[in-house]
Amino acid sequence: MKVLGIETSCDETAAxxxxxxxxxxxxxxxxxxxxxxxxxxxxxxxxxRQHMLAIIPIISQAMADNGTTxxxxxxxxxxxxxxxxxxLLVGVSAxxxxxxxxxxxxxxxxxxxxxxYANWLSGQVVSFPxxxxxxxxxxxxxxxxxxxGDYVALGRTRDDAAxxxxxxxxxxLGLGYPGGPAVQEAAAGGTASIQLPRAWLRGTRDFSxxxxxxxxxxxxxxxxxxxxxxxxxxxxxxxxxxLVTKTVEAAREYRVRQILLSGGVASNExxxxxxxxxxxxxxxxxxxxxxxDNAAMVAACGYFRFxxxxxxxxxxxxxxxxxxx
Ligand code: KG4
Ligand code: ZN
Numbered sequence: 001m002k003v004l005g006i007e008t009s010c011d012e013t014a015a016x017x018x019x020x021x022x023x024x025x026x027x028x029x030x031x032x033x034x035x036x037x038x039x040x041x042x043x044x045x046x047x048x049r050q051h052m053l054a055i056i057p058i059i060s061q062a063m064a065d066n067g068t069t070x071x072x073x074x075x076x077x078x079x080x081x082x083x084x085x086x087x088l089l090v091g092v093s094a095x096x097x098x099x100x101x102x103x104x105x106x107x108x109x110x111x112x113x114x115x116x117y118a119n120w121l122s123g124q125v126v127s128f129p130x131x132x133x134x135x136x137x138x139x140x141x142x143x144x145x146x147x148x149g150d151y152v153a154l155g156r157t158r159d160d161a162a163x164x165x166x167x168x169x170x171x172x173l174g175l176g177y178p179g180g181p182a183v184q185e186a187a188a189g190g191t192a193s194i195q196l197p198r199a200w201l202r203g204t205r206d207f208s209x210x211x212x213x214x215x216x217x218x219x220x221x222x223x224x225x226x227x228x229x230x231x232x233x234x235x236x237x238x239x240x241x242x243l244v245t246k247t248v249e250a251a252r253e254y255r256v257r258q259i260l261l262s263g264g265v266a267s268n269e270x271x272x273x274x275x276x277x278x279x280x281x282x283x284x285x286x287x288x289x290x291x292x293d294n295a296a297m298v299a300a301c302g303y304f305r306f307x308x309x310x311x312x313x314x315x316x317x318x319x320x321x322x323x324x325x
Contacts, residue, residue, distance in 0.1 A: 001019070001074035002025065003303045004017055004062070004075075005076075005109075005295035005298035006059065006077070006298065007295040009079045010084060011031070012032065012294070013058050014028060014295035014298075015055075015063075016294065021303030021307075022123075022300065025068060026063070026066045028295070035050060044087070051087050051090035055090055055094050070102045070104075077301060077302020077303070077305065078092050078298065080092060080110070081110065081320050081321065082138065082319070083138075083318075088318035100314060107312050110301075111298075112134050112136075112324045113149075113301050114300075115136065116145065116301075118262050118290040118297040120300045121297065128146055128257070129254065131256045132145050132262065134262050135271075137164055137167065137178070138161050140243075142154040142246065143325065148304045153323070157206065158207070162207070162209060166239070166265065167180065168213045169183055169232070173186065173216075180264060184232075186228055186231075187232040187236045189229040190228075190230040193230050194224075194230055199211050199212070200246075207242060241274075243275075257281065258282045258283070262291060262297075264292045267292060
């Protein structure tokens with residue numbers, strides 16, 4: 001079964017065709033990063049306008065790339081939330097229009113669930129139950145997944161998401177946007193020699209990253225960060241330390257079979273390496289291009305939703321504050 005995936009929740013307009021939830025036939029992404037970089041962050045109104053310009057060409061390209069005809073499609077999967085309302089609306093409207101014109105079933109996908117399903121796309125075999133760490137620009141969630149579509153929320157961030165913290169730290173250090181890749185690159189030339197606080201929030205599985213960012217800001221303002229590289233390396237170390245420790249603890253307690261890492265921050269090399277080194281269980285990580293926002297992950301998730309009979313009506317709406325569990 002071939003599923004067309006559509007993703008417009010934030011600043012990437014993306015469309016992809018995936019077969020049986022695991023084989024990518026096409027994967028197109030139109031990034032708006034350069035446009036938003038001028039403002040140092042995402043401007044919602046600008047994002048939805050860009051989605052409107054890009055959505056039809058991107059869907060046409062994704063279909064043309066593998067020569068899939070509309071009649072060969074089994075269904076359409078589209079991100080309904082969480083995300084920016086005006087951005088989500090563009091993808092959902094396009095999906096509904098195509099579904100109606102081509103008489104195809106449509107299913108609404110949770111963006112976070114999509115990130116998890118990126119793990120089905122790299123030839124990896126997932127064995128439930130698993131612990132999922134989803135770390136992106138908008139979320140840091142620790143989730144127990146017992147089967148397809150079966151989630152128990154264990155913890156989430158109480159303030160900044162991990163990616164958001166990377167973006168803010170990059171700004172503090174005078175690095176570019178998006179901050180994650182910039183911090184990683186700068187950190188490669190430094191050492192984690194600066195002591196930064198870790199918010200362990202003992203007794204909970206929640207995260208907090210605003211304190212470490214503020215601590216870095218105070219040190220920079222006080223002239224106590226001698227090199228940007230050391231500042232970046234120390235910040236990255238502090239964030240990765242907390243993410244890895246709490247994820248491995250949860251994996252041990254729930255006696256799961258694997259750990260699944262996903263979301264934009266999952267492309268961070270130190271996080272990938274530390275989690276693999278620190279985990280007693282197999283760690284699955286999508287390749288970097290599937291960690292950041294894309295539509296292949298939405299199509300993969302959509303396939304498993306269709307298989308479970310989870311089809312939505314054309315009255316489906318966007319849900320900007322949608323939760324996973
Ligand atoms: O999943 P994603 O593409 O979009 C959201 O759903 O938010 O994640 C984007 C986030 C940004 O905050 C970006 O700075 C972060 O992922 N990111 C990274 C890296 N690459 C992207 N953070 C740390 N290290 C990286 N290499
Ligand atoms: Zn995302």
